Amino acid sequence: MKKNGVKMIKIKAKDVDVFYGKKQALFNISLDIEENQVTALIGPSGCGKSTFLRCLNRMNDVIDICSVKGEILINDFNINDKGCDVVRLREKIGMVFQKPNPFPKTLYENVSYGPTIHGIAQSKQEMDEIVETSLKKAALWEEVKDRLHEPGTGLSGGQQQRLCIARAISVKPEVILMDEPCSALDPIATAQIEELIDELKKEHTIIIVTHSMAQAARVSQNTGFFHLGQLIEHGSTDKIFKNPDNTKTQDYITGRFG
Amino acid sequence: MNLILFTFIVLLGFTSYYFGRRKAYTIQSTNKRLTALPQFYGYYLAIWCAIPAFIIFSLWAIFEPTIVKLLILSDYSNQGYLDDELNLIYEKTKALSRGQFTGEITPFIEASAEKYLSLRSIAQSSKVVIVLSAIIASVAYAYKRISSNSRTREPVEKFLNAVLFTASLAAILTTVGIVFSLIFQTIDFFKVIPLFDFVFGTHWYPAKAFVRDSSEALDPTMYSDTFGAVPIFAGTFFIAFIAMCVAIPIGLMSGIYLAEYASTKVRQYAKPLIEILAGIPTVVYGFFAALTVGPFLKELGTSMGLEVSAESALAAGGVMGIMIIPFISSLSDDVITSVPQSLRDGSYAMGATKSETIKRVIFPAALPGIVGSILLGVSRAIGETMIVVMASGLAANLTLNPLESTSTITAQIVVILIGDQAFGDPKTQAAFALGMSLFLVTLCLNIVALRVVKKYREKYE
Numbered sequence: 111m112k113k114n115g116v117k118m119i120k121i122k123a124k125d126v127d128v129f130y131g132k133k134q135a136l137f138n139i140s141l142d143i144e145e146n147q148v149t150a151l152i153g154p155s156g157c158g159k160s161t162f163l164r165c166l167n168r169m170n171d172v173i174d175i176c177s178v179k180g181e182i183l184i185n186d187f188n189i190n191d192k193g194c195d196v197v198r199l200r201e202k203i204g205m206v207f208q209k210p211n212p213f214p215k216t217l218y219e220n221v222s223y224g225p226t227i228h229g230i231a232q233s234k235q236e237m238d239e240i241v242e243t244s245l246k247k248a249a250l251w252e253e254v255k256d257r258l259h260e261p262g263t264g265l266s267g268g269q270q271q272r273l274c275i276a277r278a279i280s281v282k283p284e285v286i287l288m289d290e291p292c293s294a295l296d297p298i299a300t301a302q303i304e305e306l307i308d309e310l311k312k313e314h315t316i317i318i319v320t321h322s323m324a325q326a327a328r329v330s331q332n333t334g335f336f337h338l339g340q341l342i343e344h345g346s347t348d349k350i351f352k353n354p355d356n357t358k359t360q361d362y363i364t365g366r367f368g
Numbered sequence: 369m370n371l372i373l374f375t376f377i378v379l380l381g382f383t384s385y386y387f388g389r390r391k392a393y394t395i396q397s398t399n400k401r402l403t404a405l406p407q408f409y410g411y412y413l414a415i416w417c418a419i420p421a422f423i424i425f426s427l428w429a430i431f432e433p434t435i436v437k438l439l440i441l442s443d444y445s446n447q448g449y450l451d452d453e454l455n456l457i458y459e460k461t462k463a464l465s466r467g468q469f470t471g472e473i474t475p476f477i478e479a480s481a482e483k484y485l486s487l488r489s490i491a492q493s494s495k496v497v498i499v500l501s502a503i504i505a506s507v508a509y510a511y512k513r514i515s516s517n518s519r520t521r522e523p524v525e526k527f528l529n530a531v532l533f534t535a536s537l538a539a540i541l542t543t544v545g546i547v548f549s550l551i552f553q554t555i556d557f558f559k560v561i562p563l564f565d566f567v568f569g570t571h572w573y574p575a576k577a578f579v580r581d582s583s584e585a586l587d588p589t590m591y592s593d594t595f596g597a598v599p600i601f602a603g604t605f606f607i608a609f610i611a612m613c614v615a616i617p618i619g620l621m622s623g624i625y626l627a628e629y630a631s632t633k634v635r636q637y638a639k640p641l642i643e644i645l646a647g648i649p650t651v652v653y654g655f656f657a658a659l660t661v662g663p664f665l666k667e668l669g670t671s672m673g674l675e676v677s678a679e680s681a682l683a684a685g686g687v688m689g690i691m692i693i694p695f696i697s698s699l700s701d702d703v704i705t706s707v708p709q710s711l712r713d714g715s716y717a718m719g720a721t722k723s724e725t726i727k728r729v730i731f732p733a734a735l736p737g738i739v740g741s742i743l744l745g746v747s748r749a750i751g752e753t754m755i756v757v758m759a760s761g762l763a764a765n766l767t768l769n770p771l772e773s774t775s776t777i778t779a780q781i782v783v784i785l786i787g788d789q790a791f792g793d794p795k796t797q798a799a800f801a802l803g804m805s806l807f808l809v810t811l812c813l814n815i816v817a818l819r820v821v822k823k824y825r826e827k828y829e
Contacts, residue, residue, distance in 0.1 A: 172716055174632070200719035207717075211710035214733045223728070224718045277718065 120145040120285060120315045121166060126180035128161050128170065135161050139180070139341045141334055148307060148316045150326035150347065153336035154362065159319045162336070163287050166317065167203040168196050184285070201228050204278035204314075208290040210270035212262035212277070217254055220262040220273055221245060224281040240280055248276035249306055268299025275306065279314070286310065288318040292325065304329050323363055327351050335359045373496060377421045377503065381414045384507055388413030391514055404521035412520040415527050416510035420502040428495050436487050440480050550807060553800030560794045561595050566801065569596015572764035572775075574784055574795055595798055597805070599766035603774035607685040607760060608749035610770060614689025615745055619696025620738065626697065627704035628726055639701070646694040650754040657687035657759035669771060677761065682770040684760035688752055692745040699744070703737030704730060736821040743817035747810050753778035777806050 121143040128136040136158045143149050151159040161170070168189060170176040181188050189199055201224070212220050221241045222231070231237035241258070245251040250272040254265070262273050271291060278286055288307070292300040307316055307329050320326050326333055327347060334344035343356045354360050361367055392406035440461060441454050449457070457477070463469040464481040514520060558566070571593045622642065626635055662683040669676030707730050715725040731738075761773025762783050784799040
């Protein structure tokens with residue numbers, strides 16, 4: 111989205127290096143992410159795109175041997191600073207994973223999980239509203255409104271993934287990170303999620319890691335191409351797919367390697 | 369002799385294995401396709417060598433003594449001996465033939481002993497002959513079968529199936545046998561002592577039954593108010609309760625710490641250390657409870673103006689709890705660790721802290737396993753013997769004061785069965801009745817545990 115013709119930058123990564131133990135996984139990544147746009151990260155397996163995504167909400171903290179260097183500014187605040195409150199950060203930056211991972215709880219409890227732990231809802235009524243709007247935004251409400259108190263694990267794969275999206279948006283995050291959200295889903299469920307992503311970008315900034323070039327082309331406005339831990343090229347999706355600067359990007363997109 | 373024969377058969381088995389395999393190679397060298405891998409031919413032959421030998425050995429073991437006994441005692445038939453006397457004669461004969469008889473040797477018995485020896489040697493040599501000829505016949509048959517390249521894999525697999533089935537059958541039959549022996553003795557016990565008195569009686573004093581003269585007829589009235597099991601049931605559950613009060617919180621918290629908080633390094637050392645606790649013999653816990661904890665509690669209590677028995681339920685239960693900690697901690701650690709990482713990630717990504725994640729996501733997901741481990745701990749607490757025998761006293765007081773001594777089912781079984789006992793005596797049978805009730809309690813507990821686990825599993829999968 112542009113304000114007065116200037117692109118609004120939501121996330122600014124500067125010289126990010128990531129190490130797993132002694133092995134370096136990301137080299138000097140610098141990438142700007144535009145607000146209320148979908149940014150796709152593409153590249154062959156093991157290129158570091160998921161690792162980069164996990165830097166943005168500090169999910170790499172969970173892995174003992176992983177260390178992140180460099181600056182990641184979100185709203186001009188460096189999240190790698192010592193003073194950064196990870197709990198608040200992750201409230202603002204939601205995440206959807208590759209495999210649908212609903213909690214072994216009811217649908218309602220799955221969606222109300224975030225608002226509960228962040229103390230967002232003041233009353234039961236308010237919570238009901240949050241659950242309903244989140245499920246509606248995730249295009250799941252019509253299918254599940256009569257069985258909110260059944261386990262979330264009983265849904266189909268595509269429904270589970272939409273439940274996870276509803277869970278992520280329940281705390282109104284500014285950014286949603288999606289790590290190959292459709293790789294475990296069939297084409298119909300994938301189409302539903304892609305449609306949803308388009309809808310969600312009105313209110314959220316979305317970064318999606320994907321293996322499907324077609325998906326990147328369909329859903330994203332900007333694309334970054336990773337290879338062997340380096341960000342080879344990034345820019346508008348149009349440009350990357352039609353007229354890339356780098357021959358590696360060209361080769362990958364045309365399917366010559368990867 | 370048997371040992372030599374047995375070794376010989378084993379060697380024969382190995383030899384036939386090699387023969388079978390070699391035969392397979394020769395068949396293969398004539399460019400025929402084998403029906404199975406060469407070693408199956410070997411196994412096939414070895415099995416045909418072992419089975420007849422095994423069958424004949426077992427039949428012999430079952431029938432030889434009976435037949436020999438019949439033949440010996442046939443000399444004494446029609447002379448008006450009672451069964452008991454005949455058995456005695458047979459035992460004397462056997463003892464004499466082994467040269468261990470010390471009593472007066474009558475010519476009759478001497479003759480029998482000679483007959484016994486000759487019968488035994490006949491039996492022994494005929495066994496060797498029969499076993500060897502059976503082996504030769506069956507191996508020859510099997511060799512013919514593999515020579516014609518007929519199927520060997522299926523019979524071998526079937527044999528393995530049968531062996532495994534027998535093994536599990538043996539386990540099941542043993543259990544059934546034990547349960548039945550419990551049941552019959554228990555029924556005998558309740559013929560003398562009314563079930564009602566046992567279940568609702570509040571006075572347990574089996575020592576009263578010691579004074580009976582075994583030659584006198586049973587007089588049920590003298591056992592009234594002797595075998596009332598309420599105090600010892602109460603004591604059992606009370607001590608188990610104290611034990612679980614110690615074991616559940618500590619075990620669970622240490623399990624959670626190990627699984628979620630401990631660094632790899634701490635976990636690497638702490639987990640084996642906790643598991644060492646599980647390897648300490650219960651006797652050691654017993655004297656730890658009786659000689660260290662009990663007196664310590666007594667002194668502590670005295671200094672606070674409380675009256676504490678040196679053998680108290682608290683000492684026994686507390687130490688028992690320590691004994692159970694590693695079970696609960698180790699099992700719940702395993703269960704928590706096996707909760708998928710994706711659930712943790714999902715929770716962390718929502719901005720949940722570690723404790724919120726554990727409380728709201730991991731713990732509920734791991735609950736079936738945790739409940740299972742707790743119920744396992746309860747079973748152990750109820751069945752534990754040594755600690756209570758040594759540390760909680762043997763007087764069956766009906767009390768809920770943890771500072772007094774109480775007794776448990778297991779401890780009373782020990783008390784009853786130590787020293788002189790006679791079969792068919794209500795005192796001895798009381799032990800079986802107690803064992804039976806203990807078995808029923810643990811059985812119910814296990815059924816409940818399975819139910820609970822199943823219910824939660826349905827909910828969380």
